[in-house]
Amino acid sequence: MSLGKRILCIWMPRLPVNRFGRSGLPVEDCLFAVTAEEKNAVRLICLNKHARRLGLAPGMTLATARAAAPELITVAEEPLRDEAFLKALQRWANKFTPWSACEGKDNLLLNITGCAHLFGGERAMADYIVQELADKQVEARIGVADTKGAAMAAARYGAKGETIIPAGETRQRLAKFPIEALFVSDQTIFELKRLGLKRIGDLYPLKSADLMKRFGLGLLRAYEKLLGSAADPVTPAKAQPIFAARMSFPDPIGLTDDVSEALNRLTDQVCKRLSEHAFGLRAARLSIYRADKQQMHIDIGLARPTQEAKQIIRQFVLKFDKIDAGCGIDVMRLSATKAEPFEPKQKRFADAEKQNQLDELVATLGNQLGFDRVLRWRPLESHLPRRSFRFVEAVQCKDDGQWKASLSRPLMAYEGEHATILEPGRPPKRFEWRGRTFTAARFKGPERIGPEWWKGPQSDELKDYWQIDCEEGPRLWLTTKPGEKPHRWEVAGLFP
Helix, strand or coil: CCCCCCEEEEECCCHHHHHHHHCCCCCCCCCEEEEEEECCEEEEEEECHHHHHCCCCCCCEHHHHHHHCCCCEEEECCHHHHHHHHHHHHHHHCCCCCCEEEECCCEEEEECCCCHHHHCCHHHHHHHHHHHHHHCCCCCEEEEECCHHHHHHHHHHCCCCCCECCCCCHHHHHCCCEHHHHCCCHHHHHHHHHCCCCEHHHHCCCCHHHHHHHHCHHHHHHHHHHHCCCCCCCCCCCCCCCCEEEEEEEEEECCHHHHHHHHHHHHHHHHHHHHHCCEEEEEEEEEEEECCCCEEEEEEEEEEEECCHHHHHHHHHCCHHHCCCCCCEEEEEEEEEEEEECCCCCCCHHHHHHHHHHHHHHHHHHHHHCHHHCEEEEECCCCCHHHCEEEEEHHHCCCCCCCCCCCCCCCEEEEEEECEEEECCCCCCEEEECCEEEEEEEEEEEEEECCCHHHCCCCCCCEEEEEEEECCCCEEEEEECCCCCCCCCEEEEECC
């Protein structure tokens, strides 16, 4: 029976190879394959047509493939870039229907119910999609059916010219498809074949209860979704917009002023698109493609999302010394590698200027040293000074005004650094700390601070604290345990 819906599957069996071909590699002029480490061995996962004709196949180890074809050229897979490319193709597919989604690593699913007539029917639509992808150097096969599973099976296993299953004929047409069209685990497929169930039609005489009892609920659900007995809709995943701009030059450039001007124009375009979608940029990449086919990439990060071009440009300018133009630059591309929703907040001018300066300082230090090394204090609820704060990455810390100024607490808290007493007293009159000698001019205390008993036996012991103004300048916080003989003094902090 027909469910009234029509699903189109775009299967791209050689997506990684096609992507490398689009980047300029001559993947169709040699024996070429993409490899990945699987099962403790480097194996082929995607091959071009020349390698397939020679008898090489996915899953073959690289050592075996090289023995059969020493001239084989291989590159390691780049799963993140493959995923980004698939998502880019999903955005392209929105021209056919607003209901599209990525499925696995090499499938796009489109709900084309009520859309096919706009392109001259399902056959004409399928041919148009295949031709457009061929123009993009992407090899594809199309399957159309009433269900997702049937459309994927038709694209992958359907004979040439028979990849469109007419509405209401899913059960009849799928009968001759191989059992792999269920898209279940390899172990389940092996068990089915061992019992002589090699085609989808072999399952038709069997009862659902028997299938579930022998192979579990997973196989039964896959079987029902394939035939349309269970719902399996295309859940559209709205692709996040890409914030990028690209500029090609009629003649290669190499002067710093030319690179700077190109960067200004690219940044303006990216910021305009960010503003249109209410996003702010947190990290960006400037890709430079030279005339000699060499590439270089410069990455920067920001402390806060921004739509201001000047903040972005200033961070890139600090890294201009890393640009080697070589024989000249043909293409420059600026892309946002991390973007977040942006909500402008109105502040007083002085506060906004102060915050902008702090954000720029954090960004500059982070781009030079690494953002994980730029830290800020974060307040915690504790009356013990050394437990009243913790360090967090500055880019993750929001100024929420939780700090409470207190002249009785040090600016810096130390983890009990020992002080050598030169002239005893309570507190000591002279002592040595960190290789320097200090003489007490004035002092205030003692202040007795008890342990945080609610945190268990690991909490601090009872201690007395003194504020000591030293003749040498610093104001230190000294501590000792009450009643301890002899007294062991420690420097617990430094006041501003």
